[in-house]
Amino acid sequence: MNADELKTALEAEGAKVTYDQKRKVFDVFVQDPSRIKQVARKMLELGLDHVVSVTGVDYPDRIEVIWHASSYSVDSLEGLVVALRTPISKGPPRQAYDPRTRTYGPARPPLPVDSLTDVWPSALFLEREAHEMFGIEFRGHPDLRPILLSDDFYGKWPLRKDFTYDKSELKVA
Amino acid sequence: MSERVYNIEEAPNIDVSGDRYIMLQIGPSHPGSGHMRIKVWLDGDIVVKVDPDIGFVHRTSEWLSERREFIKAIPIVERIMLPDTIHANLSYITTLERLLGLEAPPRAQYLRTLAAEINRITSHLYGIGIFGIFLGSSTVYMWAFGDREPFIDLMEMLTGARITYSYIIPGGVRWDMPKGFKERAEKVLEYMEKRLKDYDDIWVKNPVVQSRCVNVGVIDKTNAIRLGVVGPNLRASGVYYDTRKHDPYAAYQNVDFEVPTFKNGDAYDRLLIRVEEIKQSMKIIKQVLKDMPEGKIIDEGTYKQLNPVMKKVYDERARVMFPAFYNHMRPQPGEATGRVEAGRGEIFFYLRSDGGKYPYRFRWVTPSFRNLPFFTHVAVGYRLADLPAIYGSVDYFPPEADR
Numbered sequence: 001m002n003a004d005e006l007k008t009a010l011e012a013e014g015a016k017v018t019y020d021q022k023r024k025v026f027d028v029f030v031q032d033p034s035r036i037k038q039v040a041r042k043m044l045e046l047g048l049d050h051v052v053s054v055t056g057v058d059y060p061d062r063i064e065v066i067w068h069a070s071s072y073s074v075d076s077l078e079g080l081v082v083a084l085r086t087p088i089s090k091g092p093p094r095q096a097y098d099p100r101t102r103t104y105g106p107a108r109p110p111l112p113v114d115s116l117t118d119v120w121p122s123a124l125f126l127e128r129e130a131h132e133m134f135g136i137e138f139r140g141h142p143d144l145r146p147i148l149l150s151d152d153f154y155g156k157w158p159l160r161k162d163f164t165y166d167k168s169e170l171k172v173a
Numbered sequence: 174m175s176e177r178v179y180n181i182e183e184a185p186n187i188d189v190s191g192d193r194y195i196m197l198q199i200g201p202s203h204p205g206s207g208h209m210r211i212k213v214w215l216d217g218d219i220v221v222k223v224d225p226d227i228g229f230v231h232r233t234s235e236w237l238s239e240r241r242e243f244i245k246a247i248p249i250v251e252r253i254m255l256p257d258t259i260h261a262n263l264s265y266i267t268t269l270e271r272l273l274g275l276e277a278p279p280r281a282q283y284l285r286t287l288a289a290e291i292n293r294i295t296s297h298l299y300g301i302g303i304f305g306i307f308l309g310s311s312t313v314y315m316w317a318f319g320d321r322e323p324f325i326d327l328m329e330m331l332t333g334a335r336i337t338y339s340y341i342i343p344g345g346v347r348w349d350m351p352k353g354f355k356e357r358a359e360k361v362l363e364y365m366e367k368r369l370k371d372y373d374d375i376w377v378k379n380p381v382v383q384s385r386c387v388n389v390g391v392i393d394k395t396n397a398i399r400l401g402v403v404g405p406n407l408r409a410s411g412v413y414y415d416t417r418k419h420d421p422y423a424a425y426q427n428v429d430f431e432v433p434t435f436k437n438g439d440a441y442d443r444l445l446i447r448v449e450e451i452k453q454s455m456k457i458i459k460q461v462l463k464d465m466p467e468g469k470i471i472d473e474g475t476y477k478q479l480n481p482v483m484k485k486v487y488d489e490r491a492r493v494m495f496p497a498f499y500n501h502m503r504p505q506p507g508e509a510t511g512r513v514e515a516g517r518g519e520i521f522f523y524l525r526s527d528g529g530k531y532p533y534r535f536r537w538v539t540p541s542f543r544n545l546p547f548f549t550h551v552a553v554g555y556r557l558a559d560l561p562a563i564y565g566s567v568d569y570f571p572p573e574a575d576r
Contacts, residue, residue, distance in 0.1 A: 022271065022274075023271045023272065023507065023508065023509040023510070024271060024420075024509060024510045024511065025507075025508055025509060025510060049398050049399070050398060050399070050400075050401035051401060052401075052512075052519075052521045052538060052543070053521050053523060053536060053538045055523065055534075055536045057525060057533070057534045066523070068510070068521065068523065072398045072407070072412050072414050073398060073412075078414065078419035078420065079419055079420045081510050081512065081521070083510070083523075120401070121399055121400055121401075121546060122399070122400055122401025122543070122546055123401075124545075124546050124549075125542065125545045125546060126538070126542075126543075129542075133235075146228075147227060147228055148227065148228040148231040148575055148576070149228065149231065150228070158233075158236060159235060159236060159239075
């Protein structure tokens with residue numbers, strides 16, 4: 001199995017695949033988030049056996065969730081990092097800081113997408129991190145407690161582009 | 174030595190509520206190196222479930238880096254992994270160069286390899302020292318930390334700093350190899366070879382160490398792959414994988430080295446593999462010193478941007494002063510990924526640019542963070558008294574995981 005065969009196999013699953021050898025980007029784009037698990041299973045079957053990183057990218061109109069998968073067991077795939085990418089629609093934007101209520105408007109619930117932890121157990125902690133940083137709800141994840149941030153940061157989704165902080169919040173009691 | 178009672182496959186599904194299990198908190202203040210808390214559930218004195226609670230030293234490196242110019246992220250990523258700063262620096266710059274379409278000249282690539290391997294040795298000695306203190310051997314702790322010094326001095330000679338080098342920049346490195354470096358490096362390597370024999374006598378082949386580490390904290394090959402373990406811990410479980418071999422960067426395709434692997438995947442193998450990797454790193458350093466090509470240490474495009482004063486400094490002292498455009502780098506829109514084998518395992522970088530001054534998305538994952546699923550599984554089924562040996566053998570560095 002080399003990069004071209006992998007490309008053909010994943011295109012058969014309905015994904016849009018691009019490969020840029022110079023920048024080391026092997027991109028598998030799945031437009032429909034509900035098909036993500038099926039494509040991930042296929043990737044596991046082809047030998048991409050662990051996840052390197054799970055993250056989101058916040059664009060003006062959507063949030064993209066990216067699972068970067070790689071292989072330990074198939075020799076010819078070991079030089080590749082395959083990015084499985086899917087867009088999810090964004091909820092309401094964050095409102096301006098209200099000093100009276102000390103909030104940024106009503107709480108914004110996390111956005112649902114399927115968790116891939118049952119396909120790749122190595123994504124357990126990586127998905128937890130993406131959850132608290134971007135507000136992505138990984139449905140089916142066994143344990144979505146905050147991991148790096150403290151509990152009072154929950155719901156602020158700090159790595160989204162609309163995250164700001166008010167100076168009064170920095171005051172330490 | 175103890176038999177494993179609980180199966181690691183079923184470990185995460187055990188219901189630990191009720192009176193049968195005791196919950197014990199280890200940490201958060203310094204259970205070994207850095208701050209993390211381990212919640213351990215015990216059945217008698219058998220570990221049933223481990224829940225690492227991390228984030229005490231979270232420094233928001235991704236958030237900070239997305240709000241700065243590309244070049245200013247170098248000190249941020251370095252301060253996250255202090256025993257291993259050159260690899261943080263190297264992985265970031267490797268990815269940034271792919272984004273910018275730059276390529277460093279051969280001499281710079283060799284200098285990067287040299288710095289990386291010296292740093293790998295200091296990182297492994299740090300790990301061995303911490304492991305020593307976990308098992309109650311303050312001798313090995315003192316020895317390992319003392320033997321880091323010659324290598325740190327070498328790095329000081331090469332880069333001008335002891336720990337935070339900021340040595341690697343887009344397109345090359347900042348300093349050329351100084352006069353007398355080669356002779357000194359050879360002396361240091363000779364010294365270390367002698368010392369490794371001493372380590373064998375007092376530590377590696379010590380029956381007390383063996384009885385505490387052999388068959389403790391076993392992770393087999395299948396589980397190591399499934400849990401996405403990285404670095405020496407992965408190779409101790411018998412997986413032949415090293416980013417230096419499988420996804421080469423810097424000058425690693427030109428040097429000859431072996432990737433040591435072991436079969437059992439227990440705490441003792443994880444100790445042995447660090448010693449073996451120190452030997453391989455010394456082999457690489459010797460080759461790099463011998464084969465170091467002549468030439469520039471910065472790429473042509475950057476050299477042309479230097480003003481006359483900077484060019485004078487470069488010609489006389491072989492030192493690159495930062496041209497002003499470094500602060501205004503605007504990579505083409507797009508993304509790039511990069512991987513580097515650091516001392517503790519593989520660092521992964523994902524950068525996305527929208528054509529602006531700052532990175533649009535700056536994502537990196539450190540080896541200690543990727544070893545967390547491994548950490549939740551490895552101690553299950555062993556006695557609480559084995560936990561220090563297991564924790565120490567993993568070479569987990571909390572500030573690195575928290576980023």
